[in-house]
Amino acid sequence: MKIERLSQDKIRIFLTFEDLSERGIQKEDMWKEIPKVHELFSEMMDQAYSELGFDATGTLAVEVFSLPAQGMVVIVTRSKGYHAEDDLDDDDDLYEVEVTLDQSEWVIFAFKDFEDVIGAAKKVVNHLPESNGGSLYAYKNHYFLQFDPKAFEEGPLKTIIAMLSEFGDSSAVTPAVLSEYGKTVMTEHAIQTLCEHF
Structure with missing residues (x-):
């Protein structure tokens, strides 16, 4: 799993098919609401925070692209206008996710x-x-x-x-x-x- 920052509020995560199979996830599972995919997303957000300091609280837009024979690209964008201090009064650190799925043919x-x-x-x-x-x-x-x-x-x-x-x-x-x-x-x-x- 490789993570890179694209901007202050956007990161890109590259998952190989080995990354998915190690977690018992098939390519088709990324389109399903299953616990393994939720665990993978939580793991990605934890790694993004530890490597890049990317805080995944608030509303997130998630785009998932499938690349033939290579893996998956996940682009996570935090909503504009988010500030960490906005959540100080909130005991709830859950994030809201909007997912878009696409497949690259290249x-x-x-x-x-x-x-x-x-x-x-x-x-x-x-x-x-x-x-x-x-x-x-x-x-x-x-x-x-x-x-x-x-x-x-x-x-x-x-x-x-x-x-x-x-x-x-x-x-x-x-x-x-x-x-x-x-x-x-x-x-x-x-x-x-x-x-x-x-």
Whole structure:
């Protein structure tokens, strides 16, 4: 479980499928009101407080995104205008949660340096359909390869994800963030272009 602060009132939590299975939770369970999911949420909020000082009292908006073959991203936003002192008279430290669920169709991997991107490209080039060579972005001192998994069959996609994992890490960054804040290096056929030139 990785937690990062996005702003004063917003955090992002990345859960791998291993994190879920260790707690006996299936991906589909995140959409259900069951005690295991409540326990996981409480654990996430405790960890967010201990690591980042993020106080999860008050009204929270929770967005859950499923990433194919990578895990889940949970974005927690505390309502604006909340102040810890508002709760001093309240013995009740329960929080109110509004949950939004979504599923990302994109496979995105982050690489620390360009050599890792080239290594990954050479490893997967023969397993990609011609129509899906991926896009390459630079963002926050990392390189990001982004693929649309709709062009893959289930088996080859798992193989490609396993190969990419040798060189980089699956990322919780969304395509919208990459296109808006990242620098576009190659918009399409990134894998084939990398292999032709390097």
